[in-house]
């Protein structure tokens with residue numbers, strides 16, 4: 001035993017790692033260099049999607065796992081877009097937990113970047129680069145978690161499954177769809193932790209921790225109007241543009257019905273609890289029949305994300321018609337980004353929309369590309385959600401945990417559809433950083449200290465539900 005321990009210690013030092021032998025006493029300060037090393041290496045791999053080339057990321061991770069003696073398996077629908085699964089076994093008392101992160105990033109306009117987007121440049125306390133907050137921070141945290149599990153030989157009640165998946169940024173077929181539909185037994189788990197949440201830093205302190213438990217469903221449509229083409233000097237009552245614009249104007253200003261769920265109710269209730277009196281009164285009055293209308297108007301104008309969290313949203317995004325100033329076009333089209341609140345009935349909703357438009361010339365076409373399966377929200381009464389609350393309180397004293405509904409879509413939809421209780425988490429950022437230096441921006445960056453605290457947060461949350469007590 002002693003010989004093995006000494007060898008492990010020596011080999012750990014040789015590879016520049018921090019040997020950790022007890023999962024309860026991890027020296028997180030000493031761990032920082034290794035976290036940063038893997039995180040930087042991951043950001044430095046250009047996995048812009050398209051085309052993705054996620055296999056380059058997978059190759060890196062595989063090498064790290066191999067060196068550490070962690071078995072892993074590669075699953076690829078397309079050779080350049082592989083996924084990787086690794087599993088550290090528990091005693092099987094509880095069902096597994098899946099820690100998932102995507103390996104692709106959105107593309108860059110290099111000339112717009114103040115630094116090399118794939119340089120992982122450290123500057124002013126931040127690490128800059130494409131993927132620095134979406135999603136290579138979670139990928140690095142999960143990678144380090146696996147290394148620590150292996151090194152500490154922690155006793156677990158459940159398997160911990162690591163999934164690095166390709167194609168999250170708009171091409172889910174080789175990634176989550178392939179894994180969920182063709183290899184589900186490899187990733188099947190009771191809980192999943194992945195991107196989709198965060199924490200708010202204000203005055204150097206974390207005040208709120210957001211955990212996403214549900215998301216809206218993309219249900220895009222196209223409005224199509226056909227009319228008679230003709231000369232621009234002769235007005236026609238069936239002008240496609242006129243009919244289309246009237247319909248677009250109605251949809252763009254439509255206040256769809258209020259749709260709340262467990263997550264959003266808890267979110268606004270808890271948000272009210274930490275907001276100044278005026279804002280608190282608004283959040284508490286959302287369902288108030290008397291003040292409701294004024295509150296909705298306020299939110300629509302001042303807090304559009306909150307407005308969207310309360311309903312199915314209908315947002316015109318593309319108009320297409322006409323080619324010459326003196327020709328009446330025979331066809332006009334508009335694309336509408338519809339995001340359904342969980343539980344909204346598709347058919348009833350589009351029937352209602354058709355009645356609102358009130359014009360038989362306007363046809364609604366469904367664009368099913370990009371649809372996600374309908375899913376119930378992940379529950380707030382699970383061990384996992386409670387663990388996230390416990391760890392938040394422990395790591396960030398005085399903070400409040402807010403369950404959130406994302407207005408956008410994530411790969412969790414495919415896992416929730418299979419009954420997996422899935423929670424979105426993320427590193428801490430100030431409101432300013434999130435608004436100005438966030439995901440997909442050409443100044444994407446992460447506060448270096450947040451990277452380390454997030455790695456620890458992930459570890460503690462996983463251990464809270466997995467470690468044998």
Ligand SMILES: [Zn+2]
Nearest residue numbers: 134135168195
């Ligand atoms: Zn992402």
